[in-house]
Each structure stands twice: as structure tokens, then as C-alpha cells.
Amino acid sequence: MMSNQLSELDTFRREVRDFLESAATDEIREAGRKTTSVFAPFKQAMAWQKILYNKGWVAPAWPVEYGGTGWTIHQRYIFVEECNRLELPPVLPQNIQMVGPAVIGFGSEEQKAKYLPGMLSGDDFWCQGYSEPGAGSDLASLKCRADSDGDDYILNGSKTWTTYGHHANKMFALVRTSSEGKPQQGISFLLLDMNTPGIEVHPIIGLDGEPEQCEVFFTDARVPKANRIGEENKGWSVAKYVLEFERGGSTFGAWLTPAFERLRARCQQSNESSVRLIDDVSIARKLAKLEVDISAVEHTEKRVNANLKHGENPGPMASLLKILGSEVMQQYSELQLEISGVDALAQQHSALHVGSGIAAMGSEADMLAMPYYLNTRAASIYAGSNEVQRSLLAKAVMGV
Amino acid sequence: MMSNQLSELDTFRREVRDFLESAATDEIREAGRKTTSVFAPFKQAMAWQKILYNKGWVAPAWPVEYGGTGWTIHQRYIFVEECNRLELPPVLPQNIQMVGPAVIGFGSEEQKAKYLPGMLSGDDFWCQGYSEPGAGSDLASLKCRADSDGDDYILNGSKTWTTYGHHANKMFALVRTSSEGKPQQGISFLLLDMNTPGIEVHPIIGLDGEPEQCEVFFTDARVPKANRIGEENKGWSVAKYVLEFERGGSTFGAWLTPAFERLRARCQQSNESSVRLIDDVSIARKLAKLEVDISAVEHTEKRVNANLKHGENPGPMASLLKILGSEVMQQYSELQLEISGVDALAQQHSALHVGSGIAAMGSEADMLAMPYYLNTRAASIYAGSNEVQRSLLAKAVMGV
Amino acid sequence: MFYQYSEDQNAFRDSLRRFVQDHYDYETRRQRVEKSEVFNTGYWRQLAELGVLGLPFSEADGGLDLDFPYLMAVAEEIGRGLVLEPVLPVTVAGRLLAASNNDDAKSHLAALISGESLVSLAWEESSSRGNPLLTQCTLITRADGYVLNGKKQAVLAAAESQFYIVSTRDSGGDLQLLLLNAKHSGITQRCYLLADGNSAADLEFNNVELPASAIIASASQAEALLQTAISESIVVMAAEAIGAIDQLLVITQEYLLTRKQFGMPLAMFQSLQHRFADMVIVAEKLRSLLWAACQQLGSNNQEKSAAQLKVQLGESARYVGQQAVQLHGGIGMTDELNVGAYFKRLTVMELLCGQQDYHLGKLAELELVS
């Protein structure tokens, strides 16, 4: 990379930082700090999406003609780094990273015109209906049925792990439209309104005592066939396309690096008895080891980005980045918990709520350590469990 | 356990220690110190076996009528502890732990009378012919054939990982006497003379540059059927019986505990620049962690021994002890290597040979660290790889 | 050395297990935590009637004078059933009173054993990071007695207790153990639930005026009593962890045998089998060190073996808890299934009574001299 390119990126970074600093409200920042899972608190995440939307920065990876920024992959990484440096809430991925690409890739012009604007602006919030009680990582065994009835489908069955289903007005779902052929062949990709009669949403309480996931039940829910994206029984291709859409989209490192710096800074502060945790050799070594691992994550992500030729997919490296990034994130959560120690023990539901005005009993960081640790266990479960990813990676490398 | 029992054991321990100290020659002790794998140097191991034989202590786990000591399981553990405290070479397991129990359990009176005395005295040394080039942990797929020819079998095929095959005058082998039925049903347990025409032995050079294992090739080697132990095609039962013979026979802890104390003592000594390694917080912590693990090994072994009812087998705990003991041994070998550091780098074949009279370049412990580390990788491979043991353990606990 | 319960201990354990099974179905427990009703006086009275509160106390003090393994058996069942009532911290605090030479302090034992009153041991502080000898609390001598200032953190069962045992340094730097009435003026309680639903509080002492008789142990005796209480806490906590881990293994095993993916029960997947085997291995390591440590209580090796036990507890609790969640997948991340509750309880145990790192550091210092 030439040095004038470097300085262009520096200019870009400064421009991003200036905007973010001026645009983020106190409440949005509070929500960013109090984000203890991949999903930021709903209300503030949507408020922040609106601000980015107005700036034109809400969907950096989308093609420019649909509202993308036209940034290079390096600029996109810098944007994420700067958002994380300010601890801003990440835009919820459902609209922009999940359903948007499906509509862009497989939707008709009419569908694009109808759905994309609301996804970008956040006027709509889309939830995901993929997993089912009997099918977690094994999507081919989906059972939720969409039976043909004239111009409509009639939906029966249920979905689970639907994040923020209780906040959503729309859903994109994989449903079974045929039981013939291979199990994954009879699946279609469907858009639906959450206020359709016959849909019930039950929030699930998570380990941190908060509802984030939902179960969604369908009883003779009627959805127009016009809401299907792509061909009937070809929903699998749509879902696969979405997974590959954001090439080089792995940004664990962009999150971990500034988070690590905050953790280290905490350890450099003196506590009540004028002791700095960082002067404990064992803590300092653990920080040093974590920094090595984070650096490995960051440079592996940047290497994959830098070496990708135009139009190429990262292939098995996508599995590798998922495993590595999620597990280093979990290590980070463990060290953060260890550093907080007994200060992390108290449940503080009210103080955790954004805008509650209730102060943490000790420091905010201590209050967040336990919910973050607990929630981060999900990182090796969601988005293709790390067991599935390891098999994918090994098989791809070995060619079996 | 009552306190008078405790003091009986203390008396026993003292008696054992006194004998061992007086009976072990310098060369035997040197061989004990220079044992870098589970197998001690051959010549001195056999010399030590003869001394124990003369004392009547060579086969503690055997029934008294065949030459056992009649010791309790606790006394046997103490015996091993004391041997290891003095760094004596372990008696080679082939005669006493492997073939002896087979003859005791399945041999005719004639076979017992013929073979057991030479096993105990060490006048014979028996090597094991189980594994084959195509069958490691999967013994059911053995191919080495023993075809019937009147009163004899004609052997063709090969065996591998035959420890000290080049030193042995006898072999016990699993051979295929039938290709019908389930794979493991056509196997017989055979004793043979290594000087039988048609047997060739090729030593294999190990990672430390020394031969320890051998390949053995059979070409029309003729072995009398009278040498078979147990029924024809029932060799599998004999081999299984041997594995279960020495109930509570796991003594990793009895080896590790005194070895750890020697390692800690080394770290407590000042080096050239008057620095003690143990004053390095990181080394001291690693020692402390290793000691926890060794303590867990020792107490798990003692717990299994203490809780076994008469005639009971440890069941899945045998797999657990193998995994735990071998992996803590490997951790020990890693820390030992780390402590030696660059002092462990030089190859010193001559100085390693017992009785060479060549001194180590630095300390003997530094010279031994690398061969020990390399050889100890075998601990998770031999005697049922730890992968196989983990599957056995999980299936036994889950009942699948 | 012994490594298992005697017949009598087993019988006692079985009877307690039935009590726990009858009173602690998961859904009821979940609702109690949600409503912050984590102390049930009825249950407490029943536990007292079952003799659970008086096991390791002499008959003179009103107890049953039974061996420590009886308390371990109780702890195992508490762990297995995720019992919320603070039997273990209160009993350990009671044993500290019993071991003091202070008759005034010992006079509270009868009420403790009968379930009429509870006592909490307040020693953890944020900046002590597990070391009971590090305290920022101060005790100043006045003509007419003493004045206590400072803070304690994560004091178990403090909301329910009538008395607190508090560790502090006096102006000469000596450790002092005080017995205080919870209602004594100048004490502020900030009560909360721990992440696992157990009750605790932070205490603040603002110029608490005390008579000389409040001191129940001083200097080296105070240190010895406190270290013993913490060693005992670690042993009973490890027994509780074993109960929780055993149950979590049973739950996980049932899930693996039942749940199918790609057409096979999860239990048939080799990598999950190996993971399960590793969970069993760390459970057994903890069980072995638990029995070893319980036999060292009262000996010179008490602190070392308790520290080793806590190190192993850290490893075992974390591995089994994390992997049980992982093997359950999404459902392991919910409050609906008890897996998460076990995981949280095990995580809290990692943090209480000194984390693994603290105990490793302590053991490392012992390596210098042993």
C-alpha cells in the first residue's frame, strides 16, 4: 500500500470520527456502552440507524445504486473501527446485512422499490425466521410449512431464536413449500408482515434476564405469494447468497482492538487501595496474551480483505474468521470478568436499562462484565455453531 | 482408614525404601535416571528385574501362588512411589503385566509351569506382537495369518510397534486363525520363540534417534499349536482379560509426584548468575498449576483404588485415568523442557547411553529434557490412543 | 485416606436429596429469583428440623457433632438442586464463632442451629481480590471502645442475617474479627441478588461505635480463624460445585441422547463425545481434590490443599458450565431451561473466595519454600 493511500485513509478516518462524535447523542452512546451482546438495545440502535441513514452511511456494503457508500473494504473496516472506538451501538444486522442483500440479489424491481427504502431508513424492522425448535444448525430439516392456496401461502409451524421478534413489524423467513427432493430443495424465502393474523410472538428470557430472542408461532397465517423472494423451492440459494454477500465482512478485530484498549486502561487505573491491577504480573501477562490473539484476529481479517480479488469470496477463511473471532471475543469476556472479580457479581437489571437514570452500584464496566460474559457464550453457537464451522473448514481445506 | 493401618503402611514404606536403596546398583540408578520413555534401558531393567525377583517382589499384582507378593492395592502403589522416588528403572511390563496374566488366566497347568518362571526371573524376555502396519488402535482388523498345518501353525505377515523386539527371545502375539465371523472372532493368542526360522526383526529409529520399537516379519514361520493360550479364535478374550487384570493399576501419580519434587528442586537452585528460576513468578505459577494437576492425578488414582470393591474393575475410570495421567505427564514434559530452555537443545546420544562414562554437557536433567519431551508424545498414542479412550469414556458414561 | 461417603453419610445425603427434590423444581426456583423471594423462612425451619444447620457443631454448642463430610453431603445436594437458602455460608460463619474463645459469640450458636437467627461472614472487598488478609476497613481505639469504618462486598446472606462477623485492621495493623448486630447504628446494607440468584449485600460501616467485647479474635488468632473459615468455605463450595456439575452432566447427557441433528442423536457425534469426556474428566479431578482437601482441614496443609481445590474448581466449573451451554446450543442460553442457572451458579463460584489466579499466586509462593 502506498503512503498517499495511507494518508487518504487517514483523512477518511478523521472524517468518519468527526461525524460520529458530533452525531451520536448521549443516549445513543449510553446504549452503545450497555450493549452486552451482538444486538444493541433496540430503541437506540434504531435511532442511530436513522442518523446514519440521513448521512448516507447506513449500508456501506450495499451497491451504490441501492444506497451503499461505495467505500473500499478498507474504508468499511475503518468505519467499524471508529464506531467501536466511540462505543456506538452497532446497527442491527437484520435489515442491512440479512434481508437487504436477499432483496437486492433476488428481488424483482418492484420488490426492491417496495422494501429497500424502509430497510435503510429503519422505518421497518425485519426479524429473521430461520431456526426452528427442531432445527438449529441443521437448516435443511426445517418443518414450518407454507402451503399453496391460490395466490397465497398458508403458514403453519413455528420459528425460534428470532432476535427482537417482539420489536419487528416485518419478518423474512425460510419456509417449506415442498417435501419432495432433497430436504433443502423444498424451501422458499418469504417476506411477511408481523401483524398478519395467525402470528404469535413469545419472547424468550436470556441468561442475563432480558428478552432478546423470540419464538414465533404460525397458525394458518396467510401470506401473498408475491412476497416470495426468488423462485419457489429455491430459498436455499437466497440464504446462501446472503451469507456470502458481505465478502470480507468479518470485523471482530475492529471491535476487539478498541475494547482491549479500554480494558487495559481500566487495569492501569489505581483502585481504592492505590493498587493498579496491571502491576499484578499475572494480569499483565494475560492482557499481553489477549493482545496477541486480538492482533492475530485483526491481521487475519485485514489479510483476508487485502488478498481477496474482486468478486472473490473468502471461502473457508470465512469459517476460520468466525471461529477465531468469536473465540477471542469469549476470551476477552473472560478476562474482563476476571478483572471485575467480585464487583461483577451483583444483578443490576434496572441500571442496565438505557435511560433508566439509575447509576451502577460500582463502575459501569463492572456492571457490564457479567451480562457480557454470559451473552458472549452465544458467539460460538449462533451464525453456524463453531462445531459446524470447524467441520466446514477442515473439509474445505482437505477437500473432502 | 484407621491410624494403625496408616502406621502399618508407613512401616511397609520404610521396609521397601530400605531394600531399594541397598539393592539398586549405581548402573541401575543411572539407567533409571536416563529412562526417557515408559521403557527403561533394556540391560539394566533386566538386571533390576533379577534383583526384585530374588527378593520376591517382581510381580506384586500376580496371585501369590504364582509368585505375587500378596500386597494390598495401597501397598502396591507405595512400592511404585518408592521406586520412582529413587528414580529406579521400571521393570519392563511385557513379562509381568502383559503376557504373564494371559498365561495365568488362560494357560494350562503345563503352560504355566513352563513359562511363568522365566517371565518372573527375566531369563526370558517376551515382546508383544499385537499391532500391525495397517491396524493400530483397531486390533479387530489384524491380518497376520496363522494357518493350520497338522500340529503347527504357519505364520505369515508382520507386526509393528514391537517394543524391544530386537532384545526378545520370546513373543506373545495375536494372529488370525480364521477369517469367518466378526473380525475379532478369528484371532488367537500365540506364544513363540524369536529364533523360529522365518522371523525377521527390524528395529525402528525413534524421534530421539534410538531404536526402541521394531517391525517383525513372518515368512512361513512354524509354531506348534501347543503354544496357543486359550481356545482357537478366542484370543480376543485373552487380550481383554490382560487389559483388565491389573485392577487399579494406574500409577501415573506415583511417578509424577516425586518427579515434580525433583523439578521444583531444580528451580530452587541458583544458576550461574545467582538467579533462582522459581523466583520468576511465571515459572512458579506454572509449577503450582502442574502440582494441582499432578495432585488430581494422584488422588484420582487413589480414589479409584480405595473405592474398588473386591473383584471389581475400574470400568470407564480406567480410560479416564489413562487420559488424565498421560496428558499430565505430557504437561510435565513440557514444563521440564521450558525450564531447561536452550540447555536442552544439544543432541547428546553418547552421554545418554547408560554406562558410557561420558558426562552430559551441562546437567543430566537438561540433557534428558528433550528426549523425554519427544518420547512422551507417545503417551497419548500407545495403549489405546486418547481419542479411542475419550470415545470409550463418553460412551460408557452416556450408556450408548 | 478415604474418598467416599460412609453409609450413614450416604443415608443422610439421600434424605436431603428427597427434601430438595420436593421443594426445588426449577420453575418454582426461577420464579422465586424473578420475584427476589430467595429466602423462605418455612424451608429454613424445615432444614433446621432436619438437623442440616447443626451438623458440624459440638453437642455442647447444641449441634450434632458430625464429621465434615456430612456438611459436604449437604453441599452436594444444595448444588444439585440449586438451593437458594444460605445453609453453607451461615454454617461456615457459625463454625468460626464456635472456634473463637469468645463465650458471648458462642452463645449465638444455639439460635443459629435452631434456625432462629443467621450470621454472615463479611470479609470480601473489591480491592482485596480474594486475599482475606487485605482489608481497607479500619478499627480505631477510643477511650470507651472502638470505631469501625469501611466497606465489605458480596456478603452472602447479609439481608437475612441478624449478625455479621467483620474482618478489619486496627491502627496497629493487626487483624481483628468483630461480631456486630446487623441493626447496629452506622451500618448500611445494600442488598441485591448475585448473578446466580443468591442473596448478598454490600455493607458500609460509618463510624460504627463498638464495645471491646465486639472483638471475637485478634491478630494471629483472627488470621487463623479467618483462613480456616475460607478453607472450609472452599471445601463446601467445591462439594456444592460437584453436585451442580454432576447434575449438569446428567442433563447434558440426556439432551445429547435425545436431540437429533443431521439425522443422528448428538451423542453419536465424535467431537461431542470427546467434549463430554473432557467434562467428565474435569469433574472427576475436582471430586478427587475435594476429598483430598476435606481430609486436610485442620492440618498444616489446609490452606494449600484448599487453594489447589479452588484452582481446580475454577477450571472445572468454567469448563463444564461453558460446554454444557455450548452443547445445548441456543436453548442453553435461555432462562427457561435450568442449564443456564447451573452455568451462572458455577460462574459465581469461580469469582467468590478468591479467583483461580489469586490461589495460583498463593500456591506459587509456597513453591518457593517447599
Next chain:
Amino acid sequence: MFYQYSEDQNAFRDSLRRFVQDHYDYETRRQRVEKSEVFNTGYWRQLAELGVLGLPFSEADGGLDLDFPYLMAVAEEIGRGLVLEPVLPVTVAGRLLAASNNDDAKSHLAALISGESLVSLAWEESSSRGNPLLTQCTLITRADGYVLNGKKQAVLAAAESQFYIVSTRDSGGDLQLLLLNAKHSGITQRCYLLADGNSAADLEFNNVELPASAIIASASQAEALLQTAISESIVVMAAEAIGAIDQLLVITQEYLLTRKQFGMPLAMFQSLQHRFADMVIVAEKLRSLLWAACQQLGSNNQEKSAAQLKVQLGESARYVGQQAVQLHGGIGMTDELNVGAYFKRLTVMELLCGQQDYHLGKLAELELVS
């Protein structure tokens, strides 16, 4: 940032790979090690003719003035082929000479690049445990020059070298770097093979009398040159490790695909797949940190990123080496198959240039101030 070789670098690497493939079949290498014939002057001359010995030197010094990644490419192929000739330590030592301001020292470079002479950097000592600033060697000033005493350990290529660069402290405590002729009186070499078959020696200096001109760098300049040499050593060693690891993964993959057990290729066993995936992951972590560190050479971050790289090298080399042996089973424990040779080479790399523990300690100190 760049993370891969340029086209020219790749072309150079490919040509070297062919050279190595032609000269380094495993059986020949095995026999050379067995006979202790680990330096082949013919090969060395050919390497010089290929330009391999002159890559990272200026044209003024007789070199090709090529970027550092060229040397990394060489290192990768050396690692892939388990090359015994000491290209890497000699080149790094030569770069130290080139960076000194001592014209006398630099005058040796031409012969070095043409393959006529070799130079060794002697800094490791038993008690320094990886820290180049800790040396027990002493340099005493005399009227007519200096006297050197002390020992160096595991000096790579010392048996083949005509010159040694030696680090020592003078009586004022300043670090000094000396250039010595290997035949200088008072130097004793004890030559041996390392566990991996590479040539090394322990050196002993007994009242070695030296002129002032033997000093090629002093005090802070000596420290800077030495630290740079070690950072460069770590980067080329990591590149060598990547070559070795990549090849070991290929060998292991072929074995897993070919070898059957219980009727299936090993590659179909899920737990072995996951193990293989973990080997790939640690290999890629090392590769990423290698590219990161190579770009920090010469910057303020040089030492930190080299230390991070060595920490990762420790993890990656150990895991891949151990698991390659484990997955091969018994055959992995023999000298007949090259798997063990790679494992030994990777193990030696863990120990040279400071173990993981030393570098973690160094990084931990940086955490205090960053």
C-alpha cells in the same frame, strides 16, 4: 499493509522451492544428520550463486538490495524443505555487520554474500533465558586493548563460521558487540547438533585479548543493533515455521485422507477434522502476525510485534507439531517419516530466541506503559 508476496517475490520463491526439492529429499537429509554432515559446501556455493545469500544487503555492500520479504520467502522454503544449511542465522548476522558503522566489519560482507565465509551471532546464554541484554560475559579494559571472558550457548552455524559477533558487558556495564575471528586464541568451541539436526556450538572465551577495533558497536547502539538482529531472527524464524507448518499440514492431510481405521479414512472422523481445523487456525494466526511484524521492522513497534510473533510461534509450532505426531499415531514417533523431523525443528524454534514465556513477560511490561 500488505499480506502476501509480490509477483517477483513469488517467482523467486518458486525457483528456490525447486532447488530445495531437488536437494532435500527426506532420506538424504536424514542420513546427513545421522552422519553429522549437515553443512554441504557445494550447496552453500549454489545458494550463493542463486543470490540467496545477498538478498537483504545494499548494492554497495555487494548485495541485491531486495526487500525483507525476499528473505522471508527463502525462510519459508527452508522451513518447507527442512534445509540444514544456516542461511538464515548467517544472513541476520551479516545484516548486523551491515548496520554497524564499522568499515572493518562491513568489509567482510562481500565474502559472506559470495559464500566464501560465514559469520555467527553469539548472544544466547543459559542464564539469559532469551533476554539479549542479560549477559555474563565480561570485557575488561587493558592498556593495549580488551580482554573477553565468558560463555555463549547454542550459537548457530558456529562450527562453519569464520567470524563471531559476540555480545558482552564491559566493566562500566555497557553492552558491547565484538567481531572476533573464530580462530582467535582463547576461544574454545564445543560443536554439536541441535535436536533438529542443525549445527550449533557452545563457545567459551578464556582471556581472549582483543584490540579496540574488535568493537563494532557500543552501549545504546549495540543494544539497538542486537535487538534488531533478534527481531529479524524472529521474523525469519516465523517464516521458516510457516513453511514447515504448511508442509506438515499437507503431509497430515494426505495421511488422514489415505489411512483408514474402523473402515473409514481418518479424515472422516469428526474429532480429527476439528483437530485439523485447529491446526489450520493456529497456522493462519501465525501467518497474519508474520506479515504484520515484517512491516514493523525498522519502526518503533519492531520489538513489540516481533515479541507478539514469537509468542504466536510458540503456540502454533507446538500445537501443529504435537498434533501432527498425534494424528499420525506410532508412525509419527519414528525417524523414518519426516513428520518427526518437522516436529523437532518446530520444537527447537520454540526454544531459540526467547521462549514464549520470556516474550510474554516483555509484552506484559509494555502493557504497563502503553
